[in-house]
Amino acid sequence: MDRPHDPARLRHQGAAFVRRNMAKYRPTDGIFPKNTGFYSDDATRTSFNYEIGAAFFYAAEKTANRQKATDLYIALSGSPELTSLDRMFLDANIRAAGINPDRLWTTYKNLVA
Secondary structure, three states: OOOOOOHHHHHHHHHHHHHHHHHHHOOOOOOOOOHHHOOOOOHHHHHHHHHHHHHHHHHHHHHOOHHHHHHHHHHHHHOHHHOOOOHHHHHHHHHHOOOOHHHHHHHHHHHHO
16 A cells, blocks of 8 residues: 655655755755745745755654754754854754764765765
8 A cells, every 4th residue: 555645755755856956956055045045936946945954854863863863953943043054063963962973964965966
């Protein structure tokens, strides 16, 4: 029986969507889209922005586990005014969540490349 709402299937579909649209919608000024440009009149761009973020947290889950990915999400969303899209800042939060940044970035790149 087909399970169209299966979380694993949806994650793989989201990563595939990012891969298909990376050339067109790749953030030009960072790893991820800035908050100010997150929503767009182009619905596909907005979907891409959501899916690229989801792929990052899916990579965190695959690299470590769901709890550590959740801890990372909480750390990054807890103080949005302090959030930077700079990898150095992100790596500090990734380490604080107990995740190896190099492994996470490798997993992430393999998902979206």
